[in-house]
Amino acid sequence: MTKPYLIELKNITKRFPGVIANDKVNFNVKxxxxxxxxxxxxxxxSTLMSVLAGLYRPDEGEIIVxxxxxxxxxxxxxxxxxxGMVHQHFKLIDSFSVAENVILGDHNVAPVLNMKDIENNLAQLSQRYGLHIDPSARVWQLSVGEKQRVEIVxxxxxxxxVLILDEPTAVLTPxxxxxxxxxxxxxxxSGRGVVVIxxxxxxxxxIADRVTVLRKGKAVATLEKKQINRRDLAWLMVGQDVVRQYKKKSPPGEHKVLELQGVHCMNDLGRPCLQNVTFTVHSGEIFGIAGVAGNGQRELAEVVSGLRPVTGGSIYIKGNEITGGSPRRIIDHGVALVPEDRLGTGLVPNLGAVDNLILKDYRTGKLQRGPFLNLRQARENTKNLVNRFEIKLSSLDAPVKLLSGGNLQRLLLAxxxxxxxxxxxxxxxxxGLDIKATEAIHNLLLQQREKGMAILxxxxxxxxxxxxxxxxxVxxxxxxxxxxxxxxxxIEEVGLLMMGSDQAGEIAL
Structure with missing residues (x-):
């Protein structure tokens, strides 16, 4: 007789106003x-896992444990x-210790706490599964990887x-x-079931023993390990073949577009962040910055685009020094920014596509008609860009906050x-973009590289x-x-550099 599944979801349906998020989905964990x-x-x-984790109640279907x-x-x-579910954004209190976070909200804990015993139990549990944590450490003292281990413990x-992990490697080194x-x-x-999104x-x-693919709210396939291959998975996800073309047609140019020389800056807490950063980006080159989140990537982008002051060093665009320049001056020198926060920094959520697309043009005179804006021309330009970049809009005037992530990014790039x-x-x-939108954005970046644009x-x-x-x-x-x-x-060598290791061999600076 076969053992029952640890968890079985049968014909789960979950509706929200105007959309069926899950449509008779079957899913199980052995x-x-x-x-x-x-x-x-x-x-x-996410909806299906929220049903399984008790965050949503299904409109139809059964949960069998x-x-x-x-x-x-x-x-x-x-x-x-x-x-249990480990969310992508951890649910920990920074000022509490690891042990205090673990027992927080646990009704099975004794009324009188013996923290020494709790810490000893946690140490044994973490050691058994190779999850190395210090139960007495404060959460704010931990790295991102250590915080994730705390959530698992x-x-x-x-x-x-049954343990559910939502995008567990998004902020980890290799x-x-x-x-x-x-x-x-x-x-x-050890006999547990693990679900990884x-x-x-x-x-x-x-890592997968089995894979279940969802498309438009329906489970389209569940594959065993021996059936898994990249092409089939991509087709199942998007309903068509995804062609990857990353071969670069031409080598980078020799002209220096961006040059940083010994740049320093402070973070939002007034502490040193970037320290003696020096590199160049040439025309027709994509210069990638790799690193674990929180190591100065956001500050680097803000320094180059004029959103954060420099405390030392120099920045040049095509030989012109822009150190300490305002965002407007740096834009005028030919620097464009696609920020991390699409809606908070890149676009104005409550404005439509037309208004968002003219945010940089309305001062230049391109859209002026006497003392007024030429709104007819602005709308015509927007229609052309929407068609050229294949942006799906319900209306040119609808707030852009209603767009999907992929369409927001296309609008911003346009x-x-x-x-x-x-x-x-x-x-x-x-x-946060799906495989189809990711391919489209990558191809846009490669097209601009071939035209001679420098990309950081x-x-x-x-x-x-x-x-x-x-x-x-790195x-x-x-x-x-x-x-x-x-x-x-x-990837191994870059991973070592991301951790600050000096064992990565000779590196050209």
Whole structure:
């Protein structure tokens, strides 16, 4: 007789106003397996896992835990049934210790706390699964990888038999990712079931025992490990073949477009951030900046675009010094920015496409008709850009906050690219986008490179960095630890540099 599934979702349907997020979805998790959940943005992955974790109640369908039908009215019910979820954005209190975070909200903890015993129990639990943490450390003292381990230990401490991880490697180095996968396999071997939500094909190939693909709210396939291949997964996700073309037609030019010489700056807390940063970006070159989040990437983009003051060093655009220049002056020197925060910094959420696309043009005289704006011309220009960049809009005047992530990014790139800048600073340009939108954005960047534009690409995704970049600069603790031609290095070496290691061999600076 076969054992029952640890968790089984049968015909789960979840509706929101105007949309069916999950449409009769079947999903299950076996004991001792790692089950990967794949799908485009908006395919229903997060909704399905929120149902499983007790955050949503399904409109139809059943949740069966080890053969018994259950109704989850809250995340507490799911945790009591042995289902725990580690969210992409960790739910920890920085000022508390690791042990205090783990027991917070746990109704099974004794009324009188013996923190020494709790810390000893956590140390033993973490050691058993290779999750090295210090139970007495304060959360604010931990790295991102350590915080993730705390979240996992918290679920294990509460007896979770099924562990859900949402994009668990988004902020980890390759070495931390390998360590995480080792830990997840150990948890599966102990008889637990692990669900991993990811959009990275390499991770699916490496870790999955089974894969379930969602598309437009429906489960289109569940594949065993021996059935998994990249092409089929891409087709199942988007409903068509995804052609990857990353071969560069021409070598980078020799003209220096961006030059940083010994640049220093402070972070938002008034502490030193960038320290003696020196590099150049040439015409027709994509210069990739790799690094774990929080090592100065955002500050670097802001310094180059004039949004953050420089405390030392110099910045040049095509030989003209722009150090300390205002954003307007730097724009006039041919610098365009695609920021990390599309809606907060890049676009105005409550304005329509026309108003967002003229934000940089209305002062230049291109759209002036006497003392007024030529709105007819602005609308005509917007229609042309919408068609050229294949932006899907319900209306030119509808607030852009209603657009999907991919269409927001296309709109932002349309505005910045058509300004014909010398330098484009692209910060996490495909973060949160599905595979189809990612391909479109990558192709846009490559097209601009072939036209001679210099591109400073900042990304946490090493696959993206390696596919697009001509050279890779690694940023660690605000310092450039190495600059290497992309074809002369590998992910392992870049990962070592991301951790500040000096064991990565000879690096050309």
């Amino acid at each position: 004991q001792g397996e790692i089950h990967v959940l794949l799908g485009e943005n908006g395919s229903g992955k 080890r053969g018994t039908q259950m109704v989850f009215r809250s995340p507490g019910d799911a945790i009591s049934a042995g289902v 918290k679920m294990l401490y509460r007896g979770s038999r 070495q931390e990712t390998a360590e995480l996968f080792k830990n997840l396999r150990e948890m599966a071997r 990811t959009h990275k094909m390499q991770e699916v190939m490496e 505005r910045e690219i058509t300004a014909e800048p010398h330098l484009l600073v692209a910060v996490y340009p495909v973060r 690409l900042i990304s946490e995704d090493l696959d993206e960095i390696f596919k697009l970049s001509d050279r890779i600069g 940023l660690c603790n605000g310092q450039i630890t190495g600059i290497i031609p992309a074809e002369m290095t590998d």
